[in-house]
Amino acid sequence: MATIPPIGEWVSRGVHKTTWANITNISDIILPQSAPNLPDKTVTMSGTFAAVTLYVIGSNDGINYSRLHDANGNELILDSVKTEEVLESPAFMKLEIGVALIADVDVIIYEYEDPYYET
Amino acid sequence: MATISPQSSWIARGVHKTAWNNLTGSGDTLLPQTSPNLPDKTVSVDGTFASAVVTIQGSNDGIAYSTLNDPTGAALTFTADAIKQVLENPAFIRGVASGATGGTDVNIIMVES
Secondary structure (H helix, E strand, O other): OOEEOOEEEEEEOOEEEEEEEEEOOOOOEEOOEOOOOOOEEEEEEEEEOOEEEEEEEEEOOOOOOEEOEOOOOOEOEEOOOEEEEEOOOOOEEEEEEEEEEOOEEEEEEEEEOOOOOOO | OOEEOOEEEEEEOOEEEEEEEEEOOOOOEEOOEOOOOOOOEEEEEEEEOOOOEEEEEEEOOOOOOEEOEOOOOOEOEEOOOEEEEEOOOOOEEEEEEEOOOOOOEEEEEEEEO
16 A cells, blocks of 8 residues: 655646556555646556556545546546546546556646636 | 625635535525636535535626536536536626535535636
8 A cells, every 4th residue: 555646747838747656556545636727637547457447536625525527527537548638627636546456557647727828 | 594605715826716615505695706717617516415406507797697517518516526617607606505405514616717
């Protein structure tokens, strides 16, 4: 059982990358990231696994989390190597591990805001 | 029957949070917030519903309100904890409850940027 923090880095102006690396066990604790100022979010999962199911979940208070959705309104379930857009932009985001069997996966979110847009 | 004011705070540069806390009855009045300058809105509802239905509504005149929708076109109604994006960006937004019975206690939080 590992605690997996989000590793953040700016990759270009207005573009931030968050990585949760080496998720291997259903008991791993995934710490949340917070980037509601970067509403355009694309999530990918990659790695090796016999079976894995991760849910992308979000919260506006850091306490109560609910599952987020893709652009079609379907729950964001990562169960294969894939790329999905995250529909919502909550205050906090993290992963809920449903299944992790012989797994070593990374989840990466690229998040973006037009750097020239001022509010 | 309570009047619930929106609680507002800036949580990051360009990111605002609005919360209506402790909605307990269908007769509660939730005062609207106004932030059409922050078009990207994600709303969460959580708590004890006890058969209540929470609906997110919007208005452009502060008088006539209509149900808002998520980006798939589904009405923004909540009967259990959930988090959804708000498709529209009206001048005023509020929540309303119906069907609340004894034991309802929900919070509505909207993060907007």
